[in-house]
Amino acid sequence: MNTDSMNTDTVHTNDALVTALTASLDTDRADLDALRARLTERAEDEALLDVAYRIVDSPIGPLLVAASPAGLVRIAFEREGHDAVLDQLAGQISPRIMRMPARTDDVARQLDEYFAGRRHEFDLPLDLQLVSGFRRTVISHLSDIAYGSTASYKAVAEMAGNPTAVRAVGSACSHNPVPVVVPCHRVVRSDGSIGNYLGGVDVKATLIALESAA
Amino acid sequence: MSLPPFETVVDEYGTMVMRVCRAVLGSDIAAEDAWSETFISALRAYPDLRPDSDVRAWLVTIAHRKAIDQIRARNRAPLPSADPLDRPSDGAPSGLDGVDLDGDLRTAVNRLPMKQRHAVAYRYLADLSYAEIGVLLDCSVAAARRSAADGIAALRAIDLQPSRSTTRRKLTS
Numbered sequence: 001m002n003t004d005s006m007n008t009d010t011v012h013t014n015d016a017l018v019t020a021l022t023a024s025l026d027t028d029r030a031d032l033d034a035l036r037a038r039l040t041e042r043a044e045d046e047a048l049l050d051v052a053y054r055i056v057d058s059p060i061g062p063l064l065v066a067a068s069p070a071g072l073v074r075i076a077f078e079r080e081g082h083d084a085v086l087d088q089l090a091g092q093i094s095p096r097i098m099r100m101p102a103r104t105d106d107v108a109r110q111l112d113e114y115f116a117g118r119r120h121e122f123d124l125p126l127d128l129q130l131v132s133g134f135r136r137t138v139i140s141h142l143s144d145i146a147y148g149s150t151a152s153y154k155a156v157a158e159m160a161g162n163p164t165a166v167r168a169v170g171s172a173c174s175h176n177p178v179p180v181v182v183p184c185h186r187v188v189r190s191d192g193s194i195g196n197y198l199g200g201v202d203v204k205a206t207l208i209a210l211e212s213a214a
Numbered sequence: 215m216s217l218p219p220f221e222t223v224v225d226e227y228g229t230m231v232m233r234v235c236r237a238v239l240g241s242d243i244a245a246e247d248a249w250s251e252t253f254i255s256a257l258r259a260y261p262d263l264r265p266d267s268d269v270r271a272w273l274v275t276i277a278h279r280k281a282i283d284q285i286r287a288r289n290r291a292p293l294p295s296a297d298p299l300d301r302p303s304d305g306a307p308s309g310l311d312g313v314d315l316d317g318d319l320r321t322a323v324n325r326l327p328m329k330q331r332h333a334v335a336y337r338y339l340a341d342l343s344y345a346e347i348g349v350l351l352d353c354s355v356a357a358a359r360r361s362a363a364d365g366i367a368a369l370r371a372i373d374l375q376p377s378r379s380t381t382r383r384k385l386t387s
Contacts, residue, residue, distance in 0.1 A: 017370060018338045024319040025233040025339065032228060035246060039224070039253050048257050051219075086219045095260055097219035 040100040050094035052103035053086065059115050059210075060203045063180070065104045068093065071125030072107055075178045077199040092130060111180065117210065120147035122181045130177040134165065138172035145186040148211040152190040174198055180207065217265050220257055227270060228253070230340060231277050237335040238281045240324040244288070251280040274340045278332070278350050285328075322372040329353075330365030337362040 043049045051073065053066040064076040064085055073093065076085040090097055101108070106124060113119035121143075131139055141159045145151045151159075153169045160169065173184040179198060185207040189195045197204035231252055235245035255276050263272065323331055332351055336342045337358075342350075347358040 017366065021237075021319050021323065021334075021369070022233060022339060025236045027229065027232050027236075032232065035232075035249060036224060036228065039250055039257075042250070042254055043257055046254070046258075048254070086221075087216075090219045091216035095217035095220055096257060098221045098224070098257075 040098050041102075043096075043098060044100060044103065048096060049098055049100060049103075050096040051089055052098060052100040054099060054101040054104050054108065055082065056104075056108045056111055058111060060180075060199060060206055063111070065107050065111070066097075067103050067107065068127045068129070070127040070129075072104070072178055072181060073127040073130065075180055077179070077203065079200060080198070107181070114180070115210070117213065120211075124181060126178060126182070128177065131172070131175060134160070134162065134168055135172035135175055137161070138169050139176055139182055139184075142173075142176070142182050142184055142187065145183060147183075150186045150188045150208065153187055153195070154190055156187055170196070183207075186211075217260065217263060220260055223256070223260070223269060223273075224253060227273050230270070231273055233339045234274060234277055234335045235281060236320070237323050237339055238278075238332055239284055240320070244284045248277060248280040248284050251283070252277040255280070270340065271342055271346050274336060274342055274346075275350060278336070319369065322369050325372070326365050326368055330361045330368065333358055333361035334365035334369070338366065 040049065040052075044052070047069070049069075051066050051068055053064060056063045056065050061078040062082070063078075064074070064080075064082040065072070066074040066076075066086075066089060074085065074089060076082060086097060110119055110122050110124060114122070128136055128139060138156060138160045141156060144159060145156075153166045153173075154163070156173075157163050157165045157169045162168070169187070173187050174196060176182055176184040176198070179185065185197060185199075185204045187195065188208075194201055194204055194208070228249075232245065232249050235248040235252070236242065239245045239248060252273065256273055263269070323334065326334065329351060333347055336347045336350060337344070344355045344358045344362070347362070348355045351358060351361070353361070
């Protein structure tokens with residue numbers, strides 16, 4: 001080791017010395033990533049992770065998948081803005097949020113199987129703490145709509161025990177915290193047109209087509 | 215206004231905290247331990263942090279305490295009663311320290327008296343104010359400023375005199 005090459009730059013001003021000092025103390029990216037991975041594992045072991053998330057690539061774009069210790073709590077489409085959704089979760093649930101894929105391994109695997117046409121039902125613990133009241137009632141009935149079929153907003157209102165609450169069903173669907181897994185994409189208008197979707201109408205059409213082809 | 219996800223705190227400050235831990239502790243292994251302890255403690259306390267808090271200063275305060283823990287553990291056997299901050303650097307770090315020092319400047323930092331090393335790290339790597347450093351090091355603002363200035367001056371002097379520092383650096387090779 002030799003300081004000669006450094007001397008010309010570092011000794012004349014504090015800034016250059018500080019720059020060199022900073023560089024001499026920097027960590028390899030890979031080492032820091034490994035430390036971060038160990039940190040999240042330990043956080044999980046010590047029950048300090050209120051929300052663990054990952055990004056899952058899918059035919060309908062990257063999906064943000066977030067789980068509380070109780071279960072899957074949020075799936076977000078790219079157009080919602082994943083960072084914005086994480087900020088919302090920090091306020092709604094807890095700021096103890098870290099990227100940790102392990103907690104959502106099952107979700108990722110089942111989503112892969114679903115998009116490959118090999119899975120028709122999801123078998124996952126759900127945490128529906130982000131919805132309450134009638135919306136939650138609606139959400140909990142959506143999985144009764146069979147894979148590959150659709151139901152009208154009116155039919156879902158009847159299933160949820162409030163036949164006149166058609167608009168409220170639409171609102172509940174648009175606030176579904178775990179789309180795809182809870183199939184709000186199977187709810188369409190009575191006239192057969194596709195209706196709205198948080199992930200975009202194109203995505204809704206893609207999911208319906210995927211299920212009718214499989 | 216709410217706190218951002220903790221992941222963004224690690225994104226933003228993880229590298230800075232590691233530099234501080236390395237500067238203060240010398241050993242990469244001790245620095246990694248202090249880094250991990252800092253962020254696990256921070257994660258534990260995070261929901262109670264006021265959203266308008268200075269996250270940088272908060273993290274460095276935790277890192278300072280965790281580094282002191284490391285120094286105490288290291289010194290426990292040879293010098294059980296010494297206050298680590300008052301103890302000057304002995305210039306002959308324990309075996310672990312010598313192994314993974316990878317640069318002349320790092321070696322020079324490791325040779326600084328403890329208080330100067332802390333002051334330099336918190337001022338020049340963590341960008342804390344001298345008032346904040348004074349609180350951390352339990353000294354006056356003027357003393358914090360002097361420690362940082364003396365430390366930086368010592369680093370500059372060592373850098374200027376490679377032949378002299380070579381003899382002082384013999385432990386690194």
